[in-house]
Amino acid sequence: MxxxxxxxxxxxxxxxxxxxxxxxxxxxxxxxxxxxxxxxxxxxxxxxxxxxxxxxxxxxxxxxxxxxxxxxxxxxxxxxxxxxxxxxxxxxxxxxxxxxxxxxxxxxxxxxxxxxxxxxxxxxxxxxxxxxxxxxxRQLGSLYKQDPEQRYLQFLETYPDLVQRLPQYYISSFVGVKPPSLSRIRKRLAK
Amino acid sequence: MxxxxxxxxxxxxxxxxxxxxxxxxxxxxxxxxxxxxxxxxxxxxxxxxxxxxxxxxxxxxxxxxxxxxxxxxxxxxxxxxxxxxxxxxxxxxxxxxxxxxxxxxxxxxxxxxxxxxxxxxxxxxxxxxxxxxxxxxRQLGSLYKQDPEQRYLQFLETYPDLVQRLPQYYISSFVGVKPPSLSRIRKRLAK
DNA sequence: CCCGTTCGTTCACCCAGGTTAATAAATCAT
DNA sequence: ATGATTTATTAACCTGGGTGAACGAACGGG
Incomplete structure (x- = not known):
């Protein structure tokens, strides 16, 4: 069973x-x-x-x-x-x-x-x-109304366990940007 | 009934x-x-x-x-x-x-x-x-893989009857851009 | 028919993300 | 450990859409 x-x-x-x-x-x-x-x-x-x-x-x-x-x-x-x-x-x-x-x-x-x-x-x-x-x-709404930075933050919030299990470039793709851009977002947020 | x-x-x-x-x-x-x-x-x-x-x-x-x-x-x-x-x-x-x-x-x-x-x-x-x-x-896939111009073209194809029934700025929003940008797209396509 | 409002287009400027490529860091296999 | 490969970051430049404002066209009410 x-x-x-x-x-x-x-x-x-x-x-x-x-x-x-x-x-x-x-x-x-x-x-x-x-x-x-x-x-x-x-x-x-x-x-x-x-x-x-x-x-x-x-x-x-x-x-x-x-x-x-x-x-x-x-x-x-x-x-x-x-x-x-x-x-x-x-x-x-x-x-x-x-x-x-x-x-x-x-x-x-x-x-x-x-x-x-x-x-x-x-x-x-x-x-x-x-x-x-x-x-x-929900994902549709997020794509329409949130910018990539907000979506990344929400991803961290919604799937905290997945962050460690996923390479960055899958996350960037999900968020809707390319890896260099996610790097920039992370840098901005680091402050 | x-x-x-x-x-x-x-x-x-x-x-x-x-x-x-x-x-x-x-x-x-x-x-x-x-x-x-x-x-x-x-x-x-x-x-x-x-x-x-x-x-x-x-x-x-x-x-x-x-x-x-x-x-x-x-x-x-x-x-x-x-x-x-x-x-x-x-x-x-x-x-x-x-x-x-x-x-x-x-x-x-x-x-x-x-x-x-x-x-x-x-x-x-x-x-x-x-x-x-x-x-x-389908809409999700479209947002991920198509750019605004492609989405606009697909909108025309998918909802030909709605084009006449909707103001442009609802369409631009659905496509994911602002009205000036949809105007630019339409101008590009006019050629 | 006219005026006021709404809607679409256009312009100039700005900016976030794309692109390409180089570098650095982390991961993996041997 | 060590070298090879993959992944992440960074830099310089480019581009397409955002913004604000002006203009013109279309529309609707009186």
Whole structure:
């Protein structure tokens, strides 16, 4: 039984013991090394991952080949490219492990089965999605109304544990600037 | 019976005639003049709106009081501040009507009732949320990887009908620049 | 039809971040 | 440890958008 996963779902819905077993059986643990891809650009995202341990980044690539890191997911969070997962279109983003990670994965078909087979399955799907949606909206608001310095400060506040686990250039990308600029921001703040 | 609304929901789930009647009865039509607010910053968002006719903008305010328009919703689309709606926190955004609008509204409690009372209610909630989530992710990706000129071009492509219905300074805000800058972009593109 | 207001464009100047490249610091493997 | 590689900082120069203000065009109410 994937206890962390079941605990997580328990926060959203009630499940019988049988349902817990059933759900747990549909998730398969996969090991990833640092640098491995959970999902590669151009592939079709066919599974949702629950990160048992580790850390991943969400990567999009500009036409010039430059990679941008637009979000992070760590242990006890879900990771997926929903845009591709939902309509089976090729992803325009990759998901790469920044640390060795163990990710519990459930396939598209099994997740649909979960929605129907588990009594409150649909509700779980709705609540999980609502949560992801709110996170996306917050990030959007931040990009519109905060300047890079404010976003960097907020990053430090929101993800204090990630600062030590991430190279600076992933953070600068997330914040929306290039490494030299984040250096300048840090220098300004040092005073 | 709110036919446009029911048609819209029919694309997502199956409903009996009784369910259609029941759902329809929970939505109340409200009239708004141009400039009226569907939701004001600081209020708690207690309802989801389905825009029968009209056009609204989603507005966030910077500390200096400057208003930023970050998205639009038009007829046959939903509008809501989910961040506030879901946890009953005060909104950090407003929703303002740009045109005279008729918005069908359902209260938080009635929507929760819809989820349980209608057979595929939860599924409707999940699918509607998934759709909104994907839109938010796309906008995020656009902000990260496109420059203002590309975003403006994409706006023209994605919302050709809105160009005539919106003042330039809402578009410039959505694109992420100030009006003088959008003028420069338009001038560059004119060649 | 006219006047007042709002809206879009343009100009001049400024500045934060981009770019390129060099250097320094930290990390890693052997 | 030590040398190689990766990452972070710094410097000099460039550029596109911000700012404030002026002007002209479009719009709406009376």
């Amino acid at each position: 994937h206890q962390h996963l079941i605990d997580n779902i328990s926060h959203l819905i009630r499940m019988s013991e049988e349902e817990k077993e059933w759900i747990s059986s549909k998730f398969i643990a996969k090991q990833f090394n640092k640098g491995d891809y959970f999902l590669r650009e151009g592939q079709i995202c066919r599974e949702v991952g629950f990160i048992e341990s580790g850390l991943v980044r969400y990567v999009i690539t500009k036409e010039n080949g430059e990679e941008l890191t637009t979000s992070f997911n760590k242990e006890l969070e879900y990771t997926c490219n929903y845009e591709s997962f939902l309509d089976h279109s090729p992803t325009k983003a990759s998901i790469q492990c920044i640390e060795p990670s163990v990710i519990l994965t459930i396939s598209y078909d099994d997740l649909q089965a979960l929605y129907t087979h588990v009594k409150e399955g649909e509700k779980f799907g709705r609540l999980a999605c609502e949560y992801q949606y709110v996170l996306a909206i | 709110h036919q446009h609304l029911i048609d819209n929901i029919s694309h997502l789930i199956r409903m009996s005639e009784e369910e259609k009647e029941w759902i329809s009865s929970k939505f109340i039509a409200k009239q708004f003049n141009k400039g009226d607010y569907f939701l004001r910053e600081g209020q708690i968002c207690r309802e989801v709106g389905f825009i029968e006719s009209g056009l609204v903008r989603y507005v966030i305010t910077k500390e200096n009081g400057e208003e930023l328009t970050t998205s639009f919703n038009k007829e046959l689309e939903y509008t809501c501040n989910y961040e506030s709606f879901l946890d009953h926190s005060p909104t950090k955004a407003s929703i303002q009507c740009i045109e005279p609008s008729v918005i069908l509204t359902i209260s938080y409690d009635d929507l929760q009732a819809l989820y349980t009372h209608v057979k595929e209610g939860e599924k409707f909630g999940r699918l509607a949320c998934e759709y909104q989530y994907v839109l938010a992710i």
